Amino acid sequence: MSKSTEFFCRLPRNIDLTQDYEDITPSPKASAECRAALYSANGEYFAYTQPEEVIVINTKTKAELYCKIDFKEVFDIYFSPQGTYLCLWCKPICLDKESGVWNKNLKIFNLKTQKVIIEWSQKHQNGWKPQFTSNETIFAKSAANNKEIHFFEINSSLDDLININQPAHKYKVSDPKIPYQNFQISPGMNPSVAIFIPEKSGKPASVLIYNIPNFNQPTCSKNFFKAEKCQLKWNSLGTALLALSSTDHDSTNQSYYGETNLYLLGIAGSYDSRIDLKREGPIHDITWSPSAREFAVIYGYMPSETTFFDARGNAIHHLPTAPRNTILYSPHARFVLVAGFGNLQGTVDVYDRQNKFAKVVSFEASNTSVCEWSPCGRFILTATTSPRLRVDNGCKIWHASGKLIYLKEYQELYSIGWKPQPLTDFPGLRQLEPAPEPHVSTKEWTAKKEAAATAAASKPSGAYRPPHARNSASSTASSSLYERELKNKLQGQAQKNGINPSSGRARVVPGAAPPVEKESKSAAKNRKKREAKKQQQEGVAPSPETSTPASPQPEAAVVGGVASLEEKKIRSLLKKLRAIEQLKMKQAGGEPLEDTQVSKIQKEDDIRKELSLLGWNE
16 A cells, blocks of 8 residues: 555544554653644644643654654644744733733744744734745734734744844735735745735725735736635645635525635736636535646535636536535546535545546545545545544545545544645556455444344334334224324214214113104105005005195194294394384483484384284284
8 A cells, every 4th residue: 555544633643554554653642631733734743732842743754752842831733834834822821911911922933943933922813823935935924903914034044033023024905994804825936925805885805916025016806795704725836816705694595604706816917707607506615626727616505516617717527416515636636526524414426537527436424524635646534523523433544446444433533634745755646556455443344334234124114103003903004194084083973973983883871761763854754655655555545644744734834933934024023123122222211323223213113014914913
C-alpha cells in the first residue's frame, strides 16, 4: 500500500496502514485534556495542546519530540503554509478593567528559531487566524474593528521581534461606516487579497480583489445585492475566485436556509459574472478542481443537481439528480466523490473524471461527519466524530473501488484526518490498482452486518399491530377498515333491536313473560290478504274478520289522529285563534305590539267565519 495512508485521531495517535495497521503513539504521550491537534500543511510537524504547554512532534521520523512551547491555556493552533510558523490563540485575560487592557494572547512562534516573532491582543476566537502568503514572506491580520487590514513582512532567519504597531502595508475601507466582513489571501507566487463588504443602507455588497501591496485600485470587483455573508474560495493557482453569497432570510419564502448566489471573478479583471444555475434552491457545496481548470456545484431543492463548470463559468457536465450535498476531488483530479451526509442517508458515489464521468462505485457510509481523500488519491476516509454524534464513533477506510479495508471503533472520537504529503511523492493514476486485503476488524464488522441483514430479511413483515392485538387469532385475519365499520354498525343495530350480537338470539329477562312482537300495519294487511286468498281457493266464504275491509269512513280512517283534510284545516285555524288570544292579552296589559301582530288581531272575525263554514262549533 502507499505510504499516503497515514492519518491521525485525537487524542493524538498516528496510524500507518503500511505497517500492518500499527498504532504509533507520540512521545511524550498526551496525559491531560487536548483541546486542539493539527498537522502542518507539508506534513512535517504535528502539534497538540496540553493545559501547560504545546507539544510539537517531528513526523519525518517515528513521532519524536521536536520542541515544547511553554504557554498555558492554549485553546487553538494554526500552521503557516510551509510549516515554519505556529500560531497560538491563548485564553484572553483582562489586565486592567478601567483602561480595558487585555493580555497579548495571540502569538506567532517560529519553529526554526523557537522564538515568538510577534504577539498582540485578540479577544474573540472567531476569525482569529492570521493569513500568510504561500512563500510566507507576508502575513495579514484584521485591525481597527474590520476597517483596516495590516500586512507585515517577515523573515524566518531573523530573530527580530516584529512591531505590531508598524505594519509594512495597510488597506483601509473607502467608507468607514461600512467595515468589511472577511478577506482571503490567494495562493500562488503573485498573491492577491479578496475582500468582502456586505450591503448596508441600500448600498450593494461588493467583492474587491487587490494585488498585494497595491491597494489604490482593485484589479477586479463585483457588486451585487442579497449578500449578508460571503464565502471566498480561490483556485489552487490563485487566478480565479468563487464568491458564494448568502442571506439568512429568503424573500420568496421558499427556503428555510435563506438565499444563495454564486459569482466567479478573475484576478486580471477579464471576467466577473454570476453563475446561472438551472434549478431553484440553495447551494449546498462548491469546490475547485486541483487542476484549477474547473469547479463543481451542488445546488437545488432535494434531490439536488450537480454541475461541473470550466474556468470561465460554462457548464460542461451534469450528473443525475440525487440527494447529495458534498463533493470532493481526489488530489490528482482523477476521481470525484459526490455524497449525501448530515441529514441524508450517507450514499457515496465515485466518478472517473478522465473517463467521461463514468461511475466507478456507489457505497453507503451512514452517519459520516468527516470525509477526506488520501494524499495518494486511492483511499477514502469516512468517520463519525463527537460531538456531531456521540454514538457509533469510529473511522472507516475505503478503497476507491468501494471496498472497505479498515475499520476501528472508539468510545469518543473528536478529530481525524490524513497526514498531508506532497502530491509529487505519488505518481498519477493511469489505472486504479486492486484493493488490498481487508483488515481483520473489517471482516468481523462485515460478517456482523450481513448477519443483521439476514435476520431482518427473515423476520415476517406486515402492518403494525398494537400489543393487545398480537398473537391472537383475530390478528391473523386481515380485514379492511370498511369491514370493521360495517361489523360495528350491524352489532349496534342488533343491540338496538334487542338481539344479543354474540348468540344472535333475542334478549330475555329471567322470570318474565316472553315479549310479544307488535305486528306492523303493512304486515297485518298482507297477512289478511293471504288468508282471504287461501279461503277462496278452498271454496270457503271469507269471514268478516278476515275479509278485506270496506272503504273506511272518514271517522274510522284515522292516521296520526287526523280524520280528514277539513279537520287539519280546523286545527290550523284554532292554533291561529289561540295566538290571537295571547296577543289580545298582551295588548290589554299595556304591552306595545308590532304592526304585524295588530294585523293578526284584526283577522279574528275572518277566522271564526271560516271555522263556522267548516262545521266547527264552540
